[in-house]
Amino acid sequence: MTKKERFDKVFPILEKKFGKAKAALNYETPFQFMIAVILSAQCTDARVNIVTKELFKVVKNPEDIRKMDIKTLEEYIKSTGFFRNKAKNIKLNAQMMKEKYNDKLPRTIEELLVLLGVGRKTTNVILGDLWNIRQGIVVDTHVKRLSNLIGFVESDNPEIIERELMKFVPKKYWFEYSHYLILHGRDKCVARRPKCLECEINKYCKHGQKLINK
Template sequence: MPRESKRAKRERGVEVCRRMGELYPDVESALSFDGPFTLVICVLLSAQTTDVAVNKVTPELFRRWPTPQAMAAAEVLEVEDVIHSLGFYHTKARHCVECAQAIIASFGGEVPGTMEELVTLPGVGRKTANIVLNKAFGVVDGIAVDTHVYRIASRLRLVDAPTPAQAEPQLLDVLPRELWGPVNEQWIHFGRETCTSQRPKCDACALVDLCPSAFKANGKPNARPRRRSS
């Protein structure tokens, strides 16, 4: 493939976002939350597990500890008992309690509303902070680049970074700021339904003409429809 100019890449990125908007015009978060605090905890718990799995444990979690004040006083072992079905539940339980304690100690019991403040909370990195800012405060300060967003951006060759964290600034440089807001949710759905990790459905993909990796996911030939012999 010939080297693509930055302008051409940006134009292709804008068209990707336009088509994603047509595919998922009203997409909402799959996580169940009712405010900034429960959202922080939900996103913290969702690392390396599914939203479905998180939604199974959070009703009991938030029944017992619905506020930062309640969670800050929880015993980590008790939180572990509630979320033990999730991966890395030992660390996540500790982060839930420590995060609540930090919200009390540093922010008067209110979840902070800036990137700089959110990333000081235990267990909260830039990806989590981006989601909380977007969903809880209506602030778009970046793009939450999870495994789905990273996979799609890499296959589209909008980024060439070795990690999701390093991919975010590249993606922000390619996409106009006014398009950042819905990227995470739309691309997550697209990654689950079409651009899957192992067997992407390139033959049914709305972006196939924009994708340099079409039918070559992970560098290998993939799922090109076969012609039937007559």
């Protein structure tokens, strides 16, 4: 079975299971969403939503962050982990948005990567969620792990994984592919205790078939 043939079997099953792809992070403005994505590094979406529920009462746009003392920002986001570095990046990010983009969030990978705390994974999330722009595939820990287990790639390098996936995943599904694998990684393909016998895609998963055959 080729990678494309495997994808054509797996994707419709996950699409039927999870339905329309949408962000798990809560926000009202594009700038708020970027902050939420930055905070989500090494942190659960559920925890980020708890934190931003209070933070976003006073932060709507970059100007609100520029006016906020960094210690105050750190207190708001403390429970997301690595809060000092995140607060520093968010503050510098807000300043750079004023200097470079007139406080409007840009819509290209190249422009977004200029902002501190915004890596390639973050840019793909922002572009896909906010504007349905597909310039790449989000490769987080779930996508990396599941893409290898299913048999789509053989690499631990996110950039290589993204390039390989883009060869056979249709561009119109780039955002959904990542979204479904993340959800499936939380539901059935859990890192420490994968539920392979219960998994909906086990017939088309290399790892799942190995375990079932044993």
